[in-house]
Amino acid sequence: MSNNQVFECQKCDTPLNLDQSLLNLNESQLKLLVSQKKHKLFRKANSQILKDLDPQDYIPQDRLEMYQGITNQEPINHRNYFESEDDEDDEYEDEEQNNQQQKLHDSGFTSDSNSYLVLNESDEFKENIKNSHDGDDTEDRSTDERNDFRMSTRIKTLNKIFAILSNNQEIDHPLSEDCAKLLIENYQLKFDQSQKEKETYLSFLRKLKDKDSQLNLYNEDDENNEIVNPDLLHQDLDQKLYQSIQEFQKLSVQEKENLKELKKLEQTKTELETQLSNYEQELNNLRENGLNSILKLKNKLQLELNEKNKKLEQSKAAYDVQLDHIDKLRNLNIYTRIFHISCDSQDKFATINGFRLGHKIIWPEINAALGQIVLLLVFLIKRLKLDLKNYKLVPMGSQSQIIKFSAKDAVDGTTKSKTILNLYSSDEFSLGKLFNFNKLDVAMIALLDIVSLIEAKVLSIDQEIELPYKIKNDTIGGKSIRVTSNSEWTSSCKFLLTNLNWILTFVSAHTNSEETL
Structure with missing residues (x-):
């Protein structure tokens, strides 16, 4: 598998080919993206905001007491994702620096000297370096290991970048091109909706300003908003106050009427509930006591009815037979019969x-x-x-x-x-x-x-x-x-x-x- 196919889309699980701009980032650019100072400043700002807030303002008293009791029993250790990742990276980088210093010490150089010398690389010098690399197999292996190390570090850094993006947004990263287009379209719809709301609020604000300007109560040029026409203000306020008082009186009368009606309805509801409970109790009594006797009587009467119907059918059949017999006897000539x-x-x-x-x-x-x-x-x-x-x-x-x-x-x-x-x-x-x-x-x-x-x-x-x-x-x-x-x-x-x-x-x-x- 290629290096750029290590990542998958977090929404559709499609293997991703990273853009060359991410693959060609140098170490300074990667460190700048995942700089610990930025996160520390962000955490410091958040901690300052949390210190300014009083927990009693937004946490109920019973939950706050429960939280304090639990923290007294077992202290809670807070661990930040970025801190844990940065600590691991710092430890890893420190270990890498120690290894480099050890190599320099073995080669005869010390780390006490902070000076450096810039040399122009001539063709001859490059050729010598190339020949020296070709002749040294040990250095080639170390170079391959270093390249593998850099690739793993790059992948790890990219994972951290995607984690930062995922924590700052509601969408998990990385995303495929199609998913990114859908996300952009969604954000575009939200943006358009926000623009419509903004225009609505602006139009409402304009209406308010127009109404305020029509009243001419305040001087728009004056920064202190002093009243220009106090008589008009008092007259308008008195009229509004009078209307409010009348509306309040009407609402009070209507409230009393509604309360009376509500009491009647509650009384009716109570009576209906009492009747309903009585009927339910009576129904239960009938089901327990009277229903069995009624069913027995019904079955008995049904059996008697069936027997009577059978006898009736038998009588009808016998009657029909006798009628047929009578008809035969009527048509019978007894003289010729004898x-x-x-x-x-x-x-x-x-x-x-x-x-x-x-x-x-x-x-x-x-x-x-x-x-x-x-x-x-x-x-x-x-x-x-x-x-x-x-x-x-x-x-x-x-x-x-x-x-x-x-x-x-x-x-x-x-x-x-x-x-x-x-x-x-x-x-x-x-x-x-x-x-x-x-x-x-x-x-x-x-x-x-x-x-x-x-x-x-x-x-x-x-x-x-x-x-x-x-x-x-x-x-x-x-x-x-x-x-x-x-x-x-x-x-x-x-x-x-x-x-x-x-x-x-x-x-x-x-x-x-x-x-x-």
Whole structure:
């Protein structure tokens, strides 16, 4: 590293190249810059100023007593930066002078002689000196050491110069060129601001002087500033005094009013603070005591409300279900629901409640179907309030019967005889089966006769109705109702159930709901 790059900018830490004017300073110039006498005079002047000042004028009494107590216990040793540096330099210079005197003494010269001789250096003399230096290696080494010593001393002196500059200013030195430019710009701004303030003060001073000259109270040419117009002065002073007194009275009245208002405000503030403290205490009591109970009650009521809401929702759901059920019941035809008359999948046999009726059907199913027909006829007779004089239906499931009443002449008078007609049969083969078929045929004819009576009742209610198949004697729709007719019996049974379905639909549409079973 070169000698001029030992220093760095104290603001941006940039390595600095010192100017040649600083590097080429001789020893006398360096000593003049860091002269100890100047600092001693400066310290003497400062000490004289400090002696003239009384510490009690600018230091509080308690701090002054603390300082005196501490100094009595442990005396304070003051050490100045410049003194310490100068002492070290003096010691170093004294040591250097002693070394030089010792060398002179060894060479045969004494320091007692203060005289000196000036010699002109001729070319021959210079050549001899040069040759003597070239021939003496010991003196070259001593010269190099001396040069190193001078360089270190120069660097140390420059450090001292920068320290002095840093102590005298608010900026640490040395500075780079850019930082120095910024510092100059800052000082320029401060200078401009000071100039503006100076101009402001000067303008204010001019205004004061102009006002003073307008009053003509003092003679400007007179050095003693004697009053030229005392009457004008007294008049002006009296007027100002009167205005001041009036202003003082106004301010006194305003002060009293303000004091009264302040007292009222303070009283109001005290009352508000008291109310606030009471409210805060009440709030704390509520938080400590009442808040827990309120929260518990709130939670309890919330749970009850949730339960009630659940029950309400359940009731609403059940209500909706019941409404739907009622709507279904209203739209439901109970007659067709109880007695469902239709045809099988092949549309060959008529069915009532799922039981087929016709030829080549097993007898238990036929007997059950006939029992359902008897039950339907009983239901229709009651709904139509029909009075059967010659017949009585006995519904007993698959063994239902029809009781037929007939008039019989006797000696004493007319009597009725009854005949029981079994509306069922079995599939057992016997000799009497043929007779049983004849009895079943008679029962089927009686059943057809009862249907014709019901048809007559319906026509009496509504003459416009007409059944699909006409009944005549033992035929319906031109088909015989007898069992022995085989295939015709199947068709006649189908026609019979169709007419019954029509009658059932009519009864369900024209009877009143009060006329129930």
